[in-house]
Amino acid sequence: MPVSSDNTDLTNASSHSANEDALPVNELFYSLQGEGKLAGTPSVFVRTSGCNLRCWFCDSYHTSWEPTHAWLDVNTIVERVSRNEEADHVVVTGGEPLIHNKTVELLDRLRDAEYHTTVETNGTIYRDAAIDLASISPKLSNSTPTPRKDPKGNGSWADRHDDRRIDMESICRLVESYQAQLKFVVSSRDDMSEITRLIDDIRGTTAAKIRDSDVLLMPEGATKSRLQETRKLTAELAMEHGFRYTPRIHVDIWNDAPET
16 A cells, blocks of 8 residues: 555565664555544545554554555655645554554644644654544454454464453553544454443542543444445444444545555
8 A cells, every 4th residue: 555656665564673763654645534523624644654553454454464654754744745745634554553652753743834634643652742632442342353363364363452452551641632532343242341331440540530431332344345234333333322323434435545
């Protein structure tokens, strides 16, 4: 998957050591924010490569299971973001963008340039950074890559993923430090007991106020056909529990096309 159509410096993340002066960027593009409270907002997306988890349904396979990227320094990233004059909102996503130290510098630079930033994170890492909206997506047990649902077909990530997917300390620090939304991927009705239990645990651990309107239920699915199977149920569950429903606008419009 290209960083952008004019990029030729594409490398395989698993075969290159980290570049301390740059970020591994898989995609950089202009689109609509498809999910969350800011759904529909024209945005520039900076998608970093690399993740500490392996959700079987990951819609950014090229940043986790088979990570690819180009190394871009922060100046280059900010310059490319600025080419999209229509947008004053930047989404820093992944993969898991907060595994990279340079993400903090990028966010500082984006704030200096007066961009509003959303960071999409799995909630397992906390960073002190210039984040306007922390979009935290704690990974439920429905994300674990069991042997039957492992894109690699061997289940080798199941235990590591399951052990790492919830970090209560990091989640609480994020909601205490930033305006935040908690976004849960729903595959079936069975997920709701885990979601409500986790919300209760977060509320019982942090002094930050977690409103029902800060909890978003999102249908699982990286394709239009899969969303048709999960969308109605997710909407019904949101109404039953008083949480917000979030669409996946980019999937509804562009299916699973890259750079959307």
